[in-house]
Amino acid sequence: MNIYLITRNINTRIQKIINDYNIKHDENASLALIINNNTLELYNRLESRKKIIKVDFLSNQNNYRCSNFKKKNEALYKALGIKKNYFPYVVDATAGFGKDAFLISFWGCYVVMIERHPIIAALLKDGLQRAYENKNIGNWLKKRLHLMFSDSCKILNTSMLKPDIIYLDPMYPTNKKKALPKKNIQFLRNIIQNNDNCENLLNVSRKFAKKRIIVKRPSYAKPLSNEKVEFSINNKNNRFDIYLPFK
Numbered sequence: 001m002n003i004y005l006i007t008r009n010i011n012t013r014i015q016k017i018i019n020d021y022n023i024k025h026d027e028n029a030s031l032a033l034i035i036n037n038n039t040l041e042l043y044n045r046l047e048s049r050k051k052i053i054k055v056d057f058l059s060n061q062n063n064y065r066c067s068n069f070k071k072k073n074e075a076l077y078k079a080l081g082i083k084k085n086y087f088p089y090v091v092d093a094t095a096g097f098g099k100d101a102f103l104i105s106f107w108g109c110y111v112v113m114i115e116r117h118p119i120i121a122a123l124l125k126d127g128l129q130r131a132y133e134n135k136n137i138g139n140w141l142k143k144r145l146h147l148m149f150s151d152s153c154k155i156l157n158t159s160m161l162k163p164d165i166i167y168l169d170p171m172y173p174t175n176k177k178k179a180l181p182k183k184n185i186q187f188l189r190n191i192i193q194n195n196d197n198c199e200n201l202l203n204v205s206r207k208f209a210k211k212r213i214i215v216k217r218p219s220y221a222k223p224l225s226n227e228k229v230e231f232s233i234n235n236k237n238n239r240f241d242i243y244l245p246f247k
Contacts, residue, residue: 002026003119004045006034014040017125021118021149033119040126042119055127057102057141058134066106075233076100079214079240080165082107088164088211093152093201098124098145100169100216105144112161113145114152121149153197153204166205169216170198170224199225206246213243 005018005025014035023033032045034052042053056062071077080088087108092101095113097120105111115121124147132138148155155161202225205213215224218238223229229241 002029004029004032006032009035009038011035011038013129014038014126017122017129021122021125023118023122031119033122039130040123042123053097053123055097055123057098057127057131057137062099062102065103069107073235075235075238075240076103076214076216077107079233079242080104080107080109081211082109089162090165090167091156091161091163091209092167092169093156093205094167094169094198095124095147096120096169098127098147100167101145104167105141109144111145112163113147114150114155115147116149116151118149121147125149153201156204156208159208161208163209164211166209166213167216168198168202168205168213168224170201202227202243206243209245211245213245215241215243217241 002024003026005023010018017040018033030044030046032043034041034043036052039054039056044050069077080090082088087110090101090104090109090111092098092104092111092113095101095115098113101111101113113124115124128141128145128147132142134141156166202213202215212230216238217224217240219234219236223241225243227243230244231242233240233242
């Protein structure tokens with residue numbers, strides 16, 4: 001993957017991430033990776049005033065979402081079927097920037113994130129490594145949240161992972177009646193260019209999940225597949241469609 005790399009202040013840890021994901025410098029690339037305070041950050045060189053993107057599992061937003069969690073109000077918690085003595089093994093097959101995966105691990109589940117795009121995976125890896133070193137969350141996070149850099153369809157087809165639940169959060173379809181999505185979602189759209197074959201990923205997931213497949217959808221969108229949705233759990237802006245594994 002080619003991107004404009006600003007390599008001053010780079011350290012060994014970040015250099016290894018860049019090497020592992022085969023990220024190459026390109027003078028003409030519109031997106032740039034910079035190193036700021038030992039953190040990888042992504043920004044658009046054509047619109048430099050826009051918000052810089054980074055993965056920060058220690059952010060105030062994450063802290064607020066975790067500290068204000070209420071079981072009865074959290075649709076995703078209900079969709080996962082977490083019980084007092086049941087914390088499912090979850091594969092997040094469309095990891096993105098890892099926000100939902102972090103929350104699921106915070107609730108006590110073992111989570112493997114799969115991300116195929118090298119730039120997004122690099123940001124995720126950087127955020128995960130920094131969080132692992134944090135004295136407040138590092139110990140439990142190392143045990144519960146992990147990242148694989150791979151194509152989800154390929155890795156699931158190997159049967160290497162045998163999760164209870166596979167979680168899918170594909171890119172939302174454009175809604176012309178609504179305002180533009182948040183900056184990080186716009187970044188994701190630009191990078192992956194909406195080329196995911198999400199229905200195929202759902203079908204593959206139904207072969208290998210033991211308990212259920214959860215698909216996050218905006219409230220205005222149709223289900224991802226024409227196949228039967230077993231049930232759905234809704235909140236204000238989106239819903240979670242639950243499919244059962246193929247028999």
